[in-house]
Amino acid sequence: MRHLIDPLDFTREETDRLLGLADRIWEHPAEYAHSCDGRVLATLFYEPSTRTRLSFESAMLRLGGQVLGFASSDSSSAAKGESVADTIRMISGYADIAAMRHSKEGAPFVASRYSAIPVINAGDGGHQHPTQTLTDLFTIRRRHGRVGGVTIGLCGDLKFGRTVHSLIKSLVRYEDVRFIFISPEELRVPSYILKEVVEPSGHTWREARAMEEVMPELDILYMTRVQRERFFNEEDYVRLKDSYILTPEKLCAAKESLSILHPLPRVNEIAPEVDHDPRAVYFQQARGGVFVRMALLLALLGLEKGVLDGEGA
Amino acid sequence: MLNIDSIENGIVIDHITAGRGMRVYELLELDRLDTCVAIIKNAKSEKFGKKDIIKIEGVTDIDLDVLGFIDDHATVCTIRDGRLAEKKQPRLPQKLVNIVSCKNPRCITSVENVDQVFYLCDEKAHRYRCRYCEQEYRK
Numbered sequence: 518m519r520h521l522i523d524p525l526d527f528t529r530e531e532t533d534r535l536l537g538l539a540d541r542i543w544e545h546p547a548e549y550a551h552s553c554d555g556r557v558l559a560t561l562f563y564e565p566s567t568r569t570r571l572s573f574e575s576a577m578l579r580l581g582g583q584v585l586g587f588a589s590s591d592s593s594s595a596a597k598g599e600s601v602a603d604t605i606r607m608i609s610g611y612a613d614i615a616a617m618r619h620s621k622e623g624a625p626f627v628a629s630r631y632s633a634i635p636v637i638n639a640g641d642g643g644h645q646h647p648t649q650t651l652t653d654l655f656t657i658r659r660r661h662g663r664v665g666g667v668t669i670g671l672c673g674d675l676k677f678g679r680t681v682h683s684l685i686k687s688l689v690r691y692e693d694v695r696f697i698f699i700s701p702e703e704l705r706v707p708s709y710i711l712k713e714v715v716e717p718s719g720h721t722w723r724e725a726r727a728m729e730e731v732m733p734e735l736d737i738l739y740m741t742r743v744q745r746e747r748f749f750n751e752e753d754y755v756r757l758k759d760s761y762i763l764t765p766e767k768l769c770a771a772k773e774s775l776s777i778l779h780p781l782p783r784v785n786e787i788a789p790e791v792d793h794d795p796r797a798v799y800f801q802q803a804r805g806g807v808f809v810r811m812a813l814l815l816a817l818l819g820l821e822k823g824v825l826d827g828e829g830a
Numbered sequence: 831m832l833n834i835d836s837i838e839n840g841i842v843i844d845h846i847t848a849g850r851g852m853r854v855y856e857l858l859e860l861d862r863l864d865t866c867v868a869i870i871k872n873a874k875s876e877k878f879g880k881k882d883i884i885k886i887e888g889v890t891d892i893d894l895d896v897l898g899f900i901d902d903h904a905t906v907c908t909i910r911d912g913r914l915a916e917k918k919q920p921r922l923p924q925k926l927v928n929i930v931s932c933k934n935p936r937c938i939t940s941v942e943n944v945d946q947v948f949y950l951c952d953e954k955a956h957r958y959r960c961r962y963c964e965q966e967y968r969k
Contacts, residue, residue, distance in 0.1 A: 623937055
């Protein structure tokens with residue numbers, strides 16, 4: 518039985534096949550409308566989430582399956598002190614597959630060790646968010662025809678952003694990806710990511726302090742939120758925050774083929790006027806997340822053969 | 831000078847950093863052995879000034895993996911029939927189970943009763959990461 522806890526749990530080939538399946542579902546949704554008839558997804562959300570939980574639920578409902586679960590730890594047995602291990606053993610009797618979000622890092626991994634059903638990590642604290650990574654890859658692939666062969670600017674909080682770290686780890690498995698890390702000094706990409714992930718991959722990378730410096734080079738601009746609380750002092754925040762807000766003016770120098778991605782929710786890092794720009798694809802990205810999760814449910818349930826190795830490939 | 835008899839068959843863990851002998855004894859769970867075990871603290875060492883030594887009589891198949899993590903200066907000598915049969919330097923174990931604890935308050939191990947598991951992420955730099963949250967272990 519396979520789980521998805523870390524974006525690298527799937528090989529690059531498995532990932533590509535999964536994204537291919539998501540493509541087919543997007544193009545021919547009716548063909549998959551009853552693929553999960555009689556199947557139940559448990560959404561175990563120990564902390565609140567709008568997009569991820571609803572997109573998992575939408576994915577299962579669009580496949581003809583059903584959903585049960587909870588949307589906060591207050592409404593689960595966790596409030597009574599039940600362990601993750603016990604909860605998943607119980608849920609294994611109620612559902613066929615589970616998606617778990619938890620504030621504690623590694624909680625879905627613990628669940629996978631005790632579970633009799635596939636477990637999907639729907640976000641564990643500041644650690645991993647593999648379905649967001651798959652969604653990011655899916656968006657890049659749909660926009661640019663393939664994942665590799667692009668210059669990607671990752672902008673904003675590159676130190677604490679879990680989506681950024683997961684995306685970097687996945688992108689280094691593709692050919693000819695050029696990274697530009699755009700962040701304030703305080704929020705630079707951690708050195709261990711550079712030393713353990715980027716440098717061994719042989720991909721080119723460099724850092725920039727302002728997006729204007731590098732805008733003409735980019736094929737993809739991956740925006741993240743710069744949070745006030747991450748700065749040591751208010752002065753630095755005020756000085757730097759506007760550098761990381763995307764406006765139509767800053768886009769003047771960008772390629773026509775640029776794709777602007779954002780894991781959402783955004784606060785103020787992308788001006789609302791940018792939403793009308795055809796290069797802004799973050800809402801399409803969120804929509805694509807449903808198809809990615811549909812593909813993932815089918816693959817992990819073994820209902821779509823040949824996607825994951827060892828699952829009837 | 832204190833004399834400890836040499837052993838006929840067994841293991842001598844030599845060149846343990848002075849002061850770490852008891853820690854090695856505990857982590858190798860040598861208290862569970864039913865054989866003669868000697869811990870020598872602060873023995874003279876030409877190389878380091880002083881060192882700890884552990885001699886284990888009659889046993890040669892102890893799992894010494896964790897030794898490389900605790901003390902990479904140590905050497906493990908296997909004695910057979912009173913002679914040195916093998917001498918080796920312990921390597922860093924690929925995985926540590928319940929040897930050290932994750933200090934990340936956001937890690938699931940801070941609230942769930944599970945094994946503390948760390949894996950070796952950089953052998954040259956002796957760096958380990960928590961299997962659950964990937965936080966690096968710092969001594």
